[in-house]
Amino acid sequence: MKQISAIVLILFFIPVAAAQYDIYPLSKTKQIQFQNLLKELRCLVCQNQDLADSNADLAKDLKREVYKQVEQGKSNQQIIEYLTSRYGDFILFKPPLQSNTLVLWLGPFAFLLVGLFVFGAFIYSKRASNHD
Amino acid sequence: MIHRYFPLILFFLICGFLLIGLKLDPQKLPSNLKNKEAPRFSLPDLMNKDVPFSNSDLKGQLSLVNVWATWCLACREDHLFLMKLAKQGVPIYGLDYKDSPHAARRWLDDYGNPYIKVGSDIKGMTAINWGVYGTPETFLLDKRGVIRLKHVGPLTQRAWNEDFMPLIKALRDKS
Numbered sequence: 001m002k003q004i005s006a007i008v009l010i011l012f013f014i015p016v017a018a019a020q021y022d023i024y025p026l027s028k029t030k031q032i033q034f035q036n037l038l039k040e041l042r043c044l045v046c047q048n049q050d051l052a053d054s055n056a057d058l059a060k061d062l063k064r065e066v067y068k069q070v071e072q073g074k075s076n077q078q079i080i081e082y083l084t085s086r087y088g089d090f091i092l093f094k095p096p097l098q099s100n101t102l103v104l105w106l107g108p109f110a111f112l113l114v115g116l117f118v119f120g121a122f123i124y125s126k127r128a129s130n131h132d
Numbered sequence: 133m134i135h136r137y138f139p140l141i142l143f144f145l146i147c148g149f150l151l152i153g154l155k156l157d158p159q160k161l162p163s164n165l166k167n168k169e170a171p172r173f174s175l176p177d178l179m180n181k182d183v184p185f186s187n188s189d190l191k192g193q194l195s196l197v198n199v200w201a202t203w204c205l206a207c208r209e210d211h212l213f214l215m216k217l218a219k220q221g222v223p224i225y226g227l228d229y230k231d232s233p234h235a236a237r238r239w240l241d242d243y244g245n246p247y248i249k250v251g252s253d254i255k256g257m258t259a260i261n262w263g264v265y266g267t268p269e270t271f272l273l274d275k276r277g278v279i280r281l282k283h284v285g286p287l288t289q290r291a292w293n294e295d296f297m298p299l300i301k302a303l304r305d306k307s
Binding site for chain 1: 158161162163165171230255257260
């Protein structure tokens with residue numbers, strides 16, 4: 001019984017997953033480009049969702065815009081340039097490496113260094129006190 | 133000695149960051165089109181379909197472009213303030229975002245029309261071109277049609293006094 005209901009459940013979800021990309025017919029390479037782009041782009045209304053997952057109205061419109069441009073054969077860079085010039089870098093989940101994001105990119109490494117330094121100092125002082 | 137106070141210092145440092153974090157509004161995104169020419173558009177005017185509303189309407193004077201919709205609750209509040217501004221003679225243009233022209237016309241009949249012209253952006257593509265992500269949004273354009281400021285959310289007297297007025301004065305003085 002359990003197995004049957006599990007199968008029925010799975011069947012429920014398959015058409016949904018398939019249907020999502022049926023609205024946007026593309027050649028295989030463009031389909032991959034399109035789907036990758038949608039995962040990199042943030043929905044601006046529901047900010048922690050990507051465009052691929054979001055069903056917000058604006059996200060659907062942005063999806064259509066991205067689709068149009070992918071279909072026209074534009075490169076990822078051109079499309080991202082189009083969107084960031086309007087919505088800012090915030091639309092990208094992965095911020096570009098530039099002067100105002102330097103802290104964001106290098107911060108973790110700085111913290112790692114500080115951590116290593118503290119760790120080293122701790123070990124060193126332990127050793128020094130053990131030798132006494 | 134400093135070892136002892138280290139946790140305390142860390143505590144206050146974290147408090148400081150959290151305090152700043154409390155005041156940030158992640159829903160408010162700055163416009164990336166600031167100081168750039170308003171993106172090209174041409175839309176049917178809500179009131180007169182035969183005459184399009186386009187960039188050329190926005191040149192020659194300072195103007196506001198307000199993005200709104202009848203389905204947007206906050207736009208009602210926004211509209212009250214726009215009516216006040218229109219009475220003071222501020223030129224306001226509208227962009228009716230993803231809306232039925234019929235409903236929009238009825239709204240303007242019922243509540244009053246603060247707009248000189250209203251573009252009917254049924255598919256919302258002009259709004260995307262303008263970097264709109266939520267209604268209401270209000271742009272301030274200088275007389276060359278360059279975007280100088282964007283306000284997200286309903287306009288308030290405070291935002292008007294603090295953000296818009298100083299800029300409007302500066303732009304007027306310059307010309």
